[in-house]
Amino acid sequence: MLLALGALCLLTDLGHPERFFYVLVHPTASVLTFGSYVLAGTVLCAAFLCSIALFNLTRIPALAIRTIEALAIVLGFCTMAYTGVFLADIGFVALWGNPLLPVLFTFSSLSCGTMCVLACALFEAPERKGRLVDALVRIDALAIVLELVSLAAYLAYGALLVNGSQTIGVLVSGDLRDLFWMGFVCLGMVLPLAIDAAYTRMGTAALPALAIPLILIGGYLLRYCMVNAPYG
Numbered sequence: 001m002l003l004a005l006g007a008l009c010l011l012t013d014l015g016h017p018e019r020f021f022y023v024l025v026h027p028t029a030s031v032l033t034f035g036s037y038v039l040a041g042t043v044l045c046a047a048f049l050c051s052i053a054l055f056n057l058t059r060i061p062a063l064a065i066r067t068i069e070a071l072a073i074v075l076g077f078c079t080m081a082y083t084g085v086f087l088a089d090i091g092f093v094a095l096w097g098n099p100l101l102p103v104l105f106t107f108s109s110l111s112c113g114t115m116c117v118l119a120c121a122l123f124e125a126p127e128r129k130g131r132l133v134d135a136l137v138r139i140d141a142l143a144i145v146l147e148l149v150s151l152a153a154y155l156a157y158g159a160l161l162v163n164g165s166q167t168i169g170v171l172v173s174g175d176l177r178d179l180f181w182m183g184f185v186c187l188g189m190v191l192p193l194a195i196d197a198a199y200t201r202m203g204t205a206a207l208p209a210l211a212i213p214l215i216l217i218g219g220y221l222l223r224y225c226m227v228n229a230p231y232g
Contacts, residue, residue: 024037103150104154105222115216133208145193
């Protein structure tokens with residue numbers, strides 16, 4: 001549902017939604033075509049799988065379901081990377097022209113998506129909730145660690161470029177530095193990772209519930225800082 005809502009927001013932002021369908025019908029070798037196809041494919045796979053769960057469509061062969069699930073995973077990762085690929089393809093903004101930006105955005109999206117699933121898992125029956133929360137917390141912890149590593153690699157690569165210190169400086173020490181360091185890094189990654197670690201010791205479901213809004217806010221601030229820092 002969140003994916004469909006996001007796609008609807010993108011269509012609305014176009015001003016002329018028919019342009020989206022034009023890209024699908026007349027594809028070109030461009031990042032925009034890539035994003036349009038992977039987004040449309042992900043939405044279709046999600047709609048198919050949701051229909052099976054909602055309407056209990058037991059007559060569909062298990063192999064077909066597993067195939068669509070595998071395809072949904074591949075398309076989902078492509079969709080998560082698309083925003084970073086789109087920005088990295090814009091060569092005239094030095095802060096975005098970094099091949100590690102799609103990697104950073106992918107792991108950020110993975111963490112945010114895991115938290116959305118975790119929010120739903122908290123309402124599961126007690127006999128299932130514990131196992132689901134345990135698994136999702138582990139996935140989120142891994143996603144945050146990979147996000148931190150990719151952030152360090154992104155900053156290091158950017159600093160090595162020509163005039164790299166000025167390029168990275170607009171992000172880490174410019175007008176948005178407090179949002180970046182305190183909002184994204186501390187509240188959006190470090191604190192949730194500490195909460196995940198505390199949950200593995202205490203097992204209190206309220207802990208990962210506390211991490212959900214922090215990670216979602218951090219994911220938003222990452223994108224806000226990345227998009228607005230060059231113009232700050």
